[in-house]
Amino acid sequence: MGKRITIDPITRIEGHLRVDCEVSDGKVSKAWASGQMWRGVEQILIGRDPRDAWAITQRICGVCTTVHAVASVRAVENALELEVPLNAQYIRNMIITAHAIHDHIVHFYHLSALDWVDVVSALKGDPGKTAALAEGLSSWSGNSKHEFAKVKERLSGFVGTGQLGIFTNGYWGHPAMKLSPEVNLLATxxxxxxxxxxxxxxxxxxxxxxxxxxxxxxxxxxxxxxxxLDSQSVLSIERLLAVKEWIVKLNDFIKNVYLVDVAAIGAFYANWTAIGGGVMDYLAVPDLPLDTKGTQFALPGGYIKGGDLASIKPIKAFGDPYFRDGVEESVKHSWYKGGKGALHPFKGETIPEYTDFQDNGKYSWVKSPTFYSKPAQVGPLSRVLAMAAQNHAPTLKYLTGLLDTAGSLAKTKIPLAAVHSTIGRHAARAVSCAVQVDELANQWQLLVDNIGKGDTKTYNKPTFPKGEIHGVGFHEAPRGVLSHWVVIKDAKITNYQAVVPTTWNAAPRNEGDVAGPYEASLLNTPVADPERPLEVLRTVHSFDPCLACAVHVLDTEGRPVVQVKAL
Amino acid sequence: MRLIVLGVGNTLLSDEGVGVRVVEKLQQDFSLPAEVEVIDGGTTGMEMLEDLAGADHLIIVDAMFGGNAPGTIVRLAGDEVPVFFKTKLSPHQIGLSDVLATLVLTGEQPGGVTIIGIQPVSMELNMELSPQIAALLPDVVSLVVAELAMLGVTLQEVA
Incomplete structure (x- = not known):
């Protein structure tokens, strides 16, 4: 048996994700992903009015607020077979895409780029050489020698005072950091x-x-x-024009900076296209509905087996039985009372049964979802592959473009198969972001055109029947497939389950003891220094982990309590 | 002048959400002048960057584990505000403290920060505050009003 490393927490806001790895001969030989907090917030919804559920579910998590609101209203609408006016679809679609763009940019630059970029090394970068390098890659106006010199000076100021601030405790100087000082300065x-x-x-x-x-x-x-159109307090032309202006700015950055940076960083870390693949059964749902019933979508979804795009089986409409009937959750290795086998979310139970961390028993608060009894990877990579498999033209354009740019920098042809990897998840996220910003502009136009036709309807009033009804609402959220499952009886909620993206990816072993995507992706990851397991973090972070139920209690730890004045 | 009162916390976990309950009550009970902005931050992070940029003073209301008896109200100001950087595993943990650190990086940090912390009684899964903390709400709101008064803005109660 090799050396055991435990990383806990992987992040703070994301509800305490812990990862354990056994490392033998410099590589991960076994891994466990464990959610360290009970996510039982669904209990709160029982007995409540289904119309209030969205506002409550958006408090589940501090990172993905809007996505729970969207999935929740869709679940109730599905149960009622309630249509949604076109304007409302377009407005929701714009919120969805803007939120996804925000998430992707922040995830790449602020939550994960520093796994690859060495800020301290950037201080040695030459602004002139950096500008020359940048010029060859993109026409972005922020790539001037002057700008790079300014940033270098600002960083030096921080480091000079001994305060790295937000950059404290990065893995600076780690042997797995491979970028030149100029590329580090560019990325910083x-x-x-x-x-x-x-x-x-x-x-x-x-x-x-x-x-x-x-x-x-x-x-x-x-x-x-x-x-x-002419009022100050509502959605007016003036506000819509402001939105349009911001879309243009986002588009410029995503196309000329984000896509290029991911290609460049990917080219320097080409060995990471062979690391971190893991589960290659990919699940994505269609999103951005273009009709009132949710049968036509701007972005297609589906299920891909074994990484083979030809195997794509599309998911076609809200409530599609292929999706609805395929999802189950196992608690065999989760801290819940089980014994009934994997359960469909409509019948899901969430009764805690904590046992301590047992390597071969229960070890996580995360349930283990499966799609037709198999684990599935969800997220930008799944959605980009599902769209590419269905010949979604913008996806193919940005994906091919990114692989070509990376290939020309690495001076080798990079095949599509390279995306089944840690760095591939970052590439797919950038491609997804480019597709989303195009769609944001498109949905803006659809909304304006529809209002121009004289349609100002945004709401259909729901009416709840007597008796029991079931609904599923799905949403292709930034981190992947999110589904809310609701059972309503006489206008009150009697069961509610949220199967969130990180549940799919951070799943512990399932009913058949098969490892989830995080666990599978960590196998064979090289670890240069077990005391500083940067490589493990790279792979886990590439999924954009987010365990729901962020707790935010301010902590005065590290300060003598006597200095705290009690009033 | 731009003064911000930010309530943070998870309203699904009883007293964890006390900061949010305080700002809700503040919005309900007082008419707020233009220079005072009251924000329900929930448990979000980077989404708040825009809202918090360039404030003259920031008052944060939050649940706080300070090793005190449950229900203890604590005020931290100036040098007492906990250093924003404690031991961390990696630079990937973006919460409120990191948003503030990011504002330092962009040169838009608040002119001053005061924290009003309340030691929670219950963190159970529940959308209501514990009775003990609920009873303290008016006191905490008064403290926030007093803070604003010290900063030069007097709030008027809604009749």
């Missing part, structure tokens, strides 16, 4: 520029959602935004 500059750019996406969500950071405009049956 874009890290700072991305801080500015991500705000435009936030602003779009907050204008359309009526409030930030928790949106207020969702409703079962549509959205509550009144549309009046």
């Amino acid at each position: 500059t874009h890290y700072l520029q991305a801080l500015e750019v991500q705000r435009y996406a936030s602003k779009i969500v907050s204008i359309l959602g009526s409030k930030s950071p928790h949106i207020q405009n969702m409703a079962v049956g549509g959205v509550s935004n009144p549309i009046a």
Whole structure:
């Protein structure tokens, strides 16, 4: 048996994800992913009015607020077979894409780029050489020698005072860091520029959602935004034009910076295209509905087996029985009372049974979902592959473009198969982001055109029948397939289950003891220094982990309590 | 002048959400002048960057584990505000403290920060505060109003 390393927490906000690895001969030989907090918030919804569920579910998580609101209203609408007016679909679609763009930019630059980019090394970068390098890659206006010199000076100021601030405790100087000082300076500059750019996406969500950071405009049956073109207080032409301006800025950054950076970093870390593949059965749902019933979508979804695009089986409509009947969750290795085998979410139970961490028994608060009894990877890679398999033209364009750019920098042809990897997940996220910003512009146009036709309807009033009804709402969220499952009896919720993207990816072993995507992807990952397991973090972070139920208690740890004045 | 009162916490976990409950009550009970912005931050992170940029003063209301008796109210200001960087495993943990650190990086950090912390009684899965903490709400709201008064803005109660 090799050396055991435990990383806990992998992140703080994401609800305490712990990863354990056994390392033998410098490689991971066995891995366990464990959610360290009970995610039983569904209990709170039992007995409540289904129209209120979305506002409560968006408090589940601090990272993905809007996505739970969207999935929740869709679940109730599915149960009622309630159609959603076109304007409401377009407004929701814009919130969905703007949120996804925000998530992808922040995830890449602020949550994971520093796994690959050495900020301290950037201080040795030559601004002139960096500008020359950048010029060959893109026409972005923020790539000037002057800008790079400015950033270098600002960074030196931070480091000079001994305060790395937000950059504290990175793996600076780690042997797995491979970029030249110039590429590090380039990426660090874009890290700072991305801080500015991500705000435009936030602003779009907050204008359309009526409030930030928790949106207020969702409703079962549509959205509550009144549309009046000449009013200040509602969705007016003026506000729509402001949104358009921000879309243009986001587009410029995504196409000329984000896609290029991922290609460049990928080219320097080409060996990481052979690491971190894991589960290659991919699941994605279609999203951005273009009709009132949810049978036509701007972005297709489906299920791919064994990484073979030809095997794609499309998921075609909201409530598609192929999706609805394929999902089950096992608690054999999770801290819940089990014994009934894997259960469909409509019959799902969430009764805690904590046992301590047992390598071969129960070891996680995360359930283990399966699609037709097999684990599935979800997220940008799954969605990009599902779209590519269905010849979605924009996806193919950005994917081919990114692989070509990376190939020309690495001076070798990079095949599509390279995306089944840790670095491939980052590439797919950038491709997805480019597709989303095009769709954001497209949905804006659809909304404006539809209002131009004189349609200002945004809401269909729901009516609840006597008796029991079931509904599933799915959403292709930034981190992948999110589904909410609701059982309603006499207008009250009697069961509610949320199967979130990270549940799919961070799943512990399932009913048949098969490892989930995180666990499978870590096998054979090289670990240079078990004390600083950067490589493990790279692979886990490539999934954009997010365990729901963020707890936020401010902690005065590290400070003597006597200094705290009690009032 | 731009003063921000930010309530943070998870409202699904009883007293964890006390910060949010305080700002809700503040919005309900007082008419807020233009220079005071009241934000329900929930448990979000980077989404708040835009809202928090360039404030003259930031008042944070949050549940706080300070090793005190449950229900203890604590005020931290100036040098007492915990250093934003504790031992961390990696730079991938973006929460409120990191948003503040990011504002330092972009040169938009608040002119001052005051934290009003409340030691929770219950963190159970529940959308209501524990009775003990619920009873403290008016006191905490008064403290926030007093903070604002010290910063030069007097709030008027809604009649």
